[in-house]
Amino acid sequence: MSGFTERDVPDQSGRTVFITGANAGLGFHVARVLAGKHARVLIGCRSEERARKAMRRIKAEFPIAELEFIELDQASLNSVRAAAERVCEEPRLDLLINNAGIMGVPLTRTDDGFEAQLGVNYLAPFALTGLLLNKLEESRGARVVTTASIAHRRATIDFDDLDAEDHYDPWKRYAQSKLADLMFAYELDRRLAAAGRRTISVAAHPGMAETELMRNMPDLVQKIAPVVTAVFNSAAQGAWPTLMAATERHVTGGDYYGPNQLFETRGKAVRVGSTKASKDNEAARRLWDVSVRMTGVDPGLAGI
Template structure:
């Protein structure tokens, strides 16, 4: 696979894409670039007002991009079900980009009782993907793109403490959620292949990029301008997801990320490193089964 740049994004006219967490930061840039290439993009976000502002910014600009919004609170499975039901009414869905995330907040919980990072970053996307998989299989088959992180390398899944009742530390719980993202994407690929599904599951990570994800970090607002210079801007951080979504050479099971400075930055994207735990199929299967149990939603593959 050759290095991928913004100039390599192919025409997307006629395609419909859902991008979660796309009212700001990396998600906004993913959505904007896809819309610029002709896709109809749906911003799936928790905050309806911010999503509307982002959509209006794209639609009212000189390019007059085709953008809509969808209310989606990934911490609330009832909201995930409602959003999926609305999305099912679309004529087609060609791309689902699971981008939304929360990073190292104070301890809080989702409606199901699990710790918030695990719930939003993994469980909500797991459930949303399951509910839309049939739709993605129509029209020749689409792609599911799941955003992980280089933080997955230090992650593990503590099945006995997913609700943080036995203790909470921000960073390990974030790494756990990002490992869960990658385990999910790779297990979904294996199951899709076994079922001869036309849908492809591809994972990616943005490197280290300045985005709203850092809002819970101490000094995050101060360091963002520095990060834009030293590491990646939000736009640069969007490139691996754009490659996963559009590169004809990308395949199910790929994991894509920046090509520079230990995968932390770069103007090109390509295959990235998967940790040993991310490649553990038994761990992925156990996580899958636990995720179905916690969400009450089962996959068709």
């Protein structure tokens, strides 16, 4: 395959999908496409008003779309637990897409006291995934898709100051959170395989795409945004790697997908590589153990 687009998404009839941050940007277009392919799509969002607006947009294009709002605020582990409980009430869950995130925000803390980018981008997906693994395992062919970023390439995990108690640089912290997501996706798949589980874990990144995250970019970047979006991917195109990771028939656990052009910043979706740091198994095991302690959620998978 020369590259995957939304036209390549196979029929999703009978599948139930939970997408976090599905009201806007990449998540919206993933939800739109999967609903159009007959999946039941659970829209994870903080605001019911914004979720309902997104659902109306999808219904306007696909009147028979089956959509459900799930209240989810990833800045609160209580909200994450409540959302997971609600999703577990569904007859089935075939696909979890950890899409929601924030980028480049000033230093703030989540309800649980975590540095916000670490908490929202990484710890919340870690906890949500752990709480939903047993539900996913009930469905043959279940997948967890975690959203990473090309920003992971310039990141390391600062275990000595993981939660930004001593120092805060918004862009370094964003990159760290995305590296953590990718390390988690790989480590999760290793543990699932070792436990003999059927569920697989994969990751994707959108390249450079026009999304609401750009509102936190520096003023200069926002001013040239029209130029950037003309050169790089639209939000709909940025969703292609996630859609490939979620639905392509030949995806295997531990795969990572991104755009195929201009240093992975734009183009169709293909399988891509990642940094040596992202494949550091010892650091990934350490991060897993730290995450269990921080969130209080133990996915119940032994390390290898």
